[in-house]
Structure formats: C-alpha cells, structure tokens
Amino acid sequence: MSAQVQLKKQSATEQEVDQECKASKTGAEIFIESLQNQGVEIIFGYPGGAVLPLYDALYRNPIKHILARHEQGAIHAAEGYARVSGKPGVVIATSGPGATNLVTGITDAMMDSLPLVVFTGQVATTVVGTDAFQEADIIGITQPITKHNYQVKNVQDLPRIVKEAFHIASTGRRGPVVVDIPKNIANAIFDSDAVEEASINLPGYQPTLHPNYLQIKKAVSLLSTAKQPLVLVGAGVLAADASKELTEFVEKYNFPVVNTLLGLGSIAGNHKLFLGMAGMHGTFTANMAINNCDVLLNIGSRFDDRLTGNLKKFAPNAKVIHIDIDPAEIGKNVPTEIPIVADAKEALLSLLEQTFEVQDLTLWHEYLHECQEECPLWYEDDGDGTIYPQFAVETIGRLTNGEAIITTDVGQHQMWTAQYYSFKKDHHWVTSGGLGTMGFGFPAAIGAQFAYPDKKVISIVGDAGFQMTLQELSLLKEFKLPVKIFILNNSCLGMVRQWQETFYDERYSSSLMPVQPDFVKLAEAYGIKGYKVEKVDEMEAIFKEAIESDEPTLVDCRVKELTLVNPMVAPGKGLAEMIGVKKG
Amino acid sequence: MRRVITVTVINQSGVLNRVTGLLMKRQFNIESITVGHTEQHGISKMTFIVNVEDQAKIEQLVKQLSKQIDVIKVNDITDKSIVMRELALIKVVAPPNLRSEINSIVEPFRGSIIDMGKNVITYQIVGNPEKIDAFIELIRPYGIKELTRTGATAFVRDAQLKPSAQLSILQ
Numbered sequence: 001m002s003a004q005v006q007l008k009k010q011s012a013t014e015q016e017v018d019q020e021c022k023a024s025k026t027g028a029e030i031f032i033e034s035l036q037n038q039g040v041e042i043i044f045g046y047p048g049g050a051v052l053p054l055y056d057a058l059y060r061n062p063i064k065h066i067l068a069r070h071e072q073g074a075i076h077a078a079e080g081y082a083r084v085s086g087k088p089g090v091v092i093a094t095s096g097p098g099a100t101n102l103v104t105g106i107t108d109a110m111m112d113s114l115p116l117v118v119f120t121g122q123v124a125t126t127v128v129g130t131d132a133f134q135e136a137d138i139i140g141i142t143q144p145i146t147k148h149n150y151q152v153k154n155v156q157d158l159p160r161i162v163k164e165a166f167h168i169a170s171t172g173r174r175g176p177v178v179v180d181i182p183k184n185i186a187n188a189i190f191d192s193d194a195v196e197e198a199s200i201n202l203p204g205y206q207p208t209l210h211p212n213y214l215q216i217k218k219a220v221s222l223l224s225t226a227k228q229p230l231v232l233v234g235a236g237v238l239a240a241d242a243s244k245e246l247t248e249f250v251e252k253y254n255f256p257v258v259n260t261l262l263g264l265g266s267i268a269g270n271h272k273l274f275l276g277m278a279g280m281h282g283t284f285t286a287n288m289a290i291n292n293c294d295v296l297l298n299i300g301s302r303f304d305d306r307l308t309g310n311l312k313k314f315a316p317n318a319k320v321i322h323i324d325i326d327p328a329e330i331g332k333n334v335p336t337e338i339p340i341v342a343d344a345k346e347a348l349l350s351l352l353e354q355t356f357e358v359q360d361l362t363l364w365h366e367y368l369h370e371c372q373e374e375c376p377l378w379y380e381d382d383g384d385g386t387i388y389p390q391f392a393v394e395t396i397g398r399l400t401n402g403e404a405i406i407t408t409d410v411g412q413h414q415m416w417t418a419q420y421y422s423f424k425k426d427h428h429w430v431t432s433g434g435l436g437t438m439g440f441g442f443p444a445a446i447g448a449q450f451a452y453p454d455k456k457v458i459s460i461v462g463d464a465g466f467q468m469t470l471q472e473l474s475l476l477k478e479f480k481l482p483v484k485i486f487i488l489n490n491s492c493l494g495m496v497r498q499w500q501e502t503f504y505d506e507r508y509s510s511s512l513m514p515v516q517p518d519f520v521k522l523a524e525a526y527g528i529k530g531y532k533v534e535k536v537d538e539m540e541a542i543f544k545e546a547i548e549s550d551e552p553t554l555v556d557c558r559v560k561e562l563t564l565v566n567p568m569v570a571p572g573k574g575l576a577e578m579i580g581v582k583k584g
Numbered sequence: 585m586r587r588v589i590t591v592t593v594i595n596q597s598g599v600l601n602r603v604t605g606l607l608m609k610r611q612f613n614i615e616s617i618t619v620g621h622t623e624q625h626g627i628s629k630m631t632f633i634v635n636v637e638d639q640a641k642i643e644q645l646v647k648q649l650s651k652q653i654d655v656i657k658v659n660d661i662t663d664k665s666i667v668m669r670e671l672a673l674i675k676v677v678a679p680p681n682l683r684s685e686i687n688s689i690v691e692p693f694r695g696s697i698i699d700m701g702k703n704v705i706t707y708q709i710v711g712n713p714e715k716i717d718a719f720i721e722l723i724r725p726y727g728i729k730e731l732t733r734t735g736a737t738a739f740v741r742d743a744q745l746k747p748s749a750q751l752s753i754l755q
Contacts, residue, residue: 139598140598140601143598143601143602143605144606144609147653148652148653168653202653203594203656204594204652204653204654204655204656205653326651327647327650327651328644328647328648328650328651331640331643331644332644332647335640
C-alpha cells in the first residue's frame with residue numbers, strides 16, 4: 001500500500017469518526033429530545049426489556065419519570081394529569097404485557113377524548129412477527145381504541161412521528177395516540193440533527209375549529225324563536241377551555257343549562273341557571289327540561305345513551321342545534337336541525353358576537369323552578385347513626401367549598417359525587433365517563449396532584465374499584481403527594497347490586513364483598529395515615545382532619561349498605577319516566 | 585341500500601386494516617372491497633360496496649371514515665354518473681361438444697378465453713358487478729369448476745349527466 005493511499009484511507013476513517021461523534025445520537029436520545037421539544041415535563045411509566053434504551057436515555061434527564069406500580073396505574077395517572085391540566089399525558093410501557101396492560105386506559109381516554117401520547121416498546125424489527133419473547137401486536141390491538149397509532153420503522157422518522165403524535169392527540173377532538181418503538185430503532189444511530197426540522201405532514205387531518213357563519217346565523221334565529229330553550233353542555237366545553245364564554249352566553253340570554261356527567265364544572269354548580277346533571281341519574285329538573293324544551297342547544301356533548309335514555313323519547317319537542325368539533329358526532333344519535341362543526345370556544349365566541357332578541361322565558365323558568373322545588377334530589381336518613389353516602393359526599397363538598405379536584409371510578413359513589421358535590425370550578429372533575437372504568441379514580445388523582453401540587457385532590461372511590469389499583473398507594477409516600485382517598489365502603493359492588501335489586505329480583509350474583517381488607521392497616525402498610533369512620537357523629541371531625549392534613553390520607557368510610565342511587569331512568573325508558581323521584 | 589364508496593388514503597402499512605376494522609366495529613356489512621395505487625405516488629384508492637339501512641347510516645359511515653388520519657377523502661359516488669368495473673375469472677366445464685354453445689353465451693358479454701384444458705375453459709370477464717352476476721347465472725348450468733372475483737373499482741365520469749335508468753346490463 002502506497003503512503004498516499006494509506007493517508008487517504010486514514011483521513012477517511014477520521015472523517016467517519018468525526019461524523020459519528022457529531023451525530024452519534026441513538027434513536028432513544030433523539031426520542032427524549034423530541035419529548036423535550038414538545039414541552040413534556042412528566043412521564044408516567046414502567047420500564048422493561050424493550051424500552052431499556054429509552055429509559056437509559058431518560059437517566060438523569062430533567063423530564064420527571066413517575067414509576068407506577070402497574071401500567072394501568074401509570075396510564076390512569078396520565079389521564080388525570082391530562083384532564084386537569086389540558087396538556088397531553090405521556091406514558092411509556094414496555095412491549096407485550098407492558099403494552100397490553102395499557103389497553104383499558106387507552107380505551108378510557110378514547111371514550112372521554114383525553115389527550116394522551118403512549119409510547120410502547122416493541123421487539124426488534126428483525127423479529128417482529130415471529131412471536132418473539134414479549135411481543136404483542138399493539139398496533140393491531142390499539143387500532144380501534146386510538147385516535148391514531150404508529151409503529152416506527154425507521155429511526156429517521158422518529159422526530160416527525162413524535163411531533164405528529166402530540167399534534168394529533170392534543171388538537172381537534174382530542175384522544176390517545178400510540179407510538180410503538182421497536183428496540184433496534186431505539187438503539188439505531190440517527191444520522192443528522194434534524195429533530196427541530198421535522199415537520200408535520202398530515203393531509204388527511206384538518207380539524208375544523210371555526211364555525212360556519214351562516215350556521216351560526218341560523219342557530220341564532222332558531223334560538224330567538226324558542227319559548228323553552230335549553231343549553232346542554234358536555235366535556236367539549238371543558239376541553240376548549242370555554243367555561244367563561246359559556247357562562248357569559250347563558251347569562252346574556254338567561255338560558256337554563258344542564259350538564260352531562262363529564263361536563264360538570266363547566267358552569268358553577270350553584271349558578272342560578274344551572275339545573276344539574278341530566279341523564280340516567282340526573283336531576284328530575286334537568287331531565288324534565290330536556291323533555292319539554294323546544295330548542296336544545298348541545299355544546300360539546302355526544303348524546304351518549306346514559307344521557308339520552310330511550311332515543312325515541314328524547315327531547316320529543318325540540319329542534320336540535322349541535323355544536324361539536326367532531327362532525328361524526330353530529331346526527332349520530334339524535335337528528336339535528338342545525339349542525340355546527342367547531343371548537344366550543346370558537347362557537348361560543350361567534351354566538352356572543354351576535355346579539356339577538358329572545359322570547360319571554362318567564363313561564364319556562366317558573367316551570368323549571370317549580371320542578372326544582374317540588375322534586376329536588378333526595379335521600380332518606382333513618383337516623384340510626386349510620387352514614388349515608390350522599391351525606392358523606394355533601395360533607396366533603398362543604399369542607400372543600402366545592403373547590404377541590406375530585407376523581408372517581410364508576411358506580412354508585414361516582415353518581416353520588418356527581419349529584420351531591422357542587423363543583424365551583426372547571427377542570428376539577430375527573431371521572432371515567434364513557435368507558436366506566438373501575439380502578440380509574442385513585443391513580444387519576446395521583447396524576448392530577450402532579451399537575452397541581454398545591455391543589456386539594458380528593459379521590460372518592462368505592463371499596464371494590466379501589467382494590468383494582470390500590471398498589472399505587474406507594475406513589476403517595478414516595479412523592480409526598482397529599483392526595484386524600486375517601487372510600488365509600490358498602491362492602492359490595494354497589495351499582496351492580498342496585499341493578500340486581502331492581503331488575504333481577506334481588507339475586508345478588510357475585511356482587512357482595514363481605515370480606516374486605518383492613519383499609520386503615522393497608523394505608524399504614526404503605527406509610528400513609530388511615531382513618532376508619534363508621535358513625536355519622538364522628539364523621540365530620542375525621543373528614544375535616546383528613547382534608548386539612550398536608551399528608552396523604554385514606555378514609556375508610558363505612559356507609560349504609562343498601563342505599564340506592566336515585567332518581568333513575570331505567571334502561572329503555574325515556575327521560576320523563578324517571579323512577580325514584582320524590583316530592584320534596 | 586347498496587352504496588358505492590371511494591376512499592382516498594395515504595398508502596401506509598395497516599391502512600386497509602384501519603378502514604375495514606372501523607367498518608367492522610361500526611357494524612357495516614362490506615359486499616366488496618378493492619384497493620390499488622392511484623396516479624399519485626403514495627396515494628391509494630379503495631372502492632367498496634356496502635349495504636346500509638338508511639341515509640343516516642351512510643352519512644355516519646362517510647364521517648367515521650373521514651375521521652381517520654390516513655384518509656384524505658371519502659366519496660359516496662352511488663348517485664353520480666360513474667364507471668365501475670369488476671374482473672371475474674371463471675373456470676367452466678366445457679367438453680368439446682358444448683364449446684361452441686358456451687362460446688355463444690360468452691361472446692355478447694365480451695368475455696375472453698385465458699386458459700384452456702381438456703374439458704375446461706377459463707374465461708375472463710370484465711364489467712360492472714351486475715353484468716358479471718348475469719353471466720355467472722347463464723354459465724352456471726354448464727358447471728363452474730372455479731370462480732374468483734376482484735370486487736368493483738370505480739370513479740365518477742368526467743361528464744356528469746343526469747343519471748338515467750340502465751337499459752342493458754351489457755355495458
């Protein structure tokens with residue numbers, strides 16, 4: 001070999017080394033950089049083989065990682081974080097079982113339109129499809145339960161995919177996006193520093209945010225003819241951060257308002273125009289308002305069947321104006337007179353720009369007021385000193401002045417909370433609405449507390465649901481999170497038992513849990529203060545102590561076991577056919 | 585109602601699965617589906633025929649499909665003036681003594697012979713699905729050994745005339 005050739009070769013090698021030094025970032029490092037570019041501050045997750053490179057890149061990174069004790073805990077925490085902060089919740093789990101453990105949370109976020117970006121590890125692309133160790137087709141599994149999903153096939157695509165994932169999750173109708181990252185992609189060398197330059201290219205995704213002006217005009221003219229108008233408000237108003245505009249709009253025209261379960265908090269619970277939650281366990285007044293209104297303005301609710309009851313009997317006299325960011329929701333369940341595809345805030349601002357005359361609504365308000373007076377929410381207290389769950393919720397409401405962030409699972413405790421906790425503020429209500437997920441409430445409270453370390457976060461749960469994710473108690477101690485847990489303990493699956501009592505002749509098939517752990521000792525085992533409350537006369541003092549404490553606390557509140565959630569619209573019935581209504 | 589829907593999609597792996605999965609989840613019954621490249625690089629087009637009960641359902645179908653991130657455009661072209669074609673390959677029992685008789689059936693349908701055996705002939709026939717149905721019914725008595733169809737593919741005609749009743753199946 002001549003000296004010249006040798007020299008040339010050497011310089012080529014040096015060049016290569018130079019090149020490698022300059023851009024010797026791995027996919028994992030680029031991934032973390034991409035997250036930082038998206039402003040991610042906190043990740044909820046659980047490591048495993050396939051995501052080791054990602055976790056290695058996270059080591060000593062300023063992004064906070066919260067190690068949950070189960071992937072389901074991680075994703076529900078991310079949901080709680082997303083619900084109260086409005087920012088996308090970020091989750092990492094490993095391939096196979098790690099990823100499949102996220103399925104419930106992903107579906108829950110899809111049903112309730114919560115922005116989540118979920119990163120799952122995957123086996124190396126070289127063995128994908130061979131049933132390799134801890135391989136699961138998470139793309140196939142999550143396709144029907146995500147807004148969109150990606151598998152990264154080339155490390156060069158990683159920055160763009162991360163950017164697109166956050167964009168899709170947090171715009172339009174929000175929802176979960178899964179990004180599946182094979183291990184060899186995380187380890188691959190990324191050969192330029194193009195993280196910043198990655199641009200979004202989504203020709204098929206252009207959400208409509210601004211309402212059509214002519215449709216707004218039509219809506220206004222219909223509203224001005226209404227003698228019995230009603231505004232139905234769903235979570236879309238909260239997602240659009242439009243509580244202020246909503247309140248201004250209804251006050252301007254004196255329109256009465258009802259909420260869906262997920263819309264609670266969009267207008268203050270004690271507002272004079274607010275008639276309460278509508279639907280299966282809604283107030284009598286809210287349901288009668290829907291039944292008798294002549295124009296129904298739905299803002300950001302998808303007319304879920306738990307809200308509408310029997311569709312054939314839903315709002316029989318009403319012409320419907322439906323504002324929704326998702327065109328597919330308009331006309332899906334309820335025929336719509338005036339469809340308006342828009343972000344709720346934009347639509348409300350457009351409505352506020354218009355000024356129109358409305359009919360004299362005095363009679364309508366009088367009627368609604370009468371309903372409220374005659375048939376308020378009620379529960380019986382037989383005075384034997386046991387605690388009624390409704391009273392427990394009312395007490396929590398009073399002690400927190402309706403200003404705490406409240407999370408729940410699904411079931412009786414959820415409905416009592418919706419009925420008896422009067423929310424004063426928006427973004428303070430975190431519940432599993434569409435999917436109805438047991439085990440959601442407690443980890444969601446952890447996520448909410450991370451979002452707002454200084455706010456009072458209270459998780460009201462049932463004894464059964466709490467046992468599905470209680471391992472996350474560890475996090476309270478580890479991160480000094482002052483979350484308060486109130487278990488409304490009736491030693492059974494309350495709502496299942498209620499339906500068995502009402503519709504299955506009191507045949508309590510597998511719904512009773514006579515053997516329960518000692519929740520106080522359990523709390524203590526996790527290093528948390530626990531209280532047990534059995535009598536109504538000791539309740540207030542203990543609740544107060546628990547709520548005012550700066551520490552995480554658990555209150556095992558034994559409540560009257562056979563209490564029902566009332567009133568109720570039975571399945572297949574119309575809203576006007578409520579049972580369990582009592583004249584007050 | 586039988587509807588013809590075309591869906592323009594970004595050609596990414598899994599996109600067909602995404603669309604058919606959506607239809608399955610929403611309980612739409614697909615009669616036929618075809619997918620192929622278009623004149624644009626990276627863009628594919630699907631044509632499918634679905635049976636739906638009413639207008640509201642078809643509207644919901646179009647909206648749900650449009651929501652998919654990889655879907656660029658969805659069109660219900662049923663009521664437009666369209667060209668629609670399907671290909672069928674049919675292997676028919678055709679002993680020598682019956683061949684001219686069978687050929688006389690094939691001829692008006694403009695089918696062509698693409699393979700021949702001792703006692704069987706394979707025909708290729710192209711046309712709209714009804715034409716192919718009609719051909720199959722005529723040829724069935726002779727004995728069909730094997731049959732495969734591609735499903736319909738379609739787009740709208742350049743000139744949109746007022747749709748008139750179809751007089752002949754022999755288009």
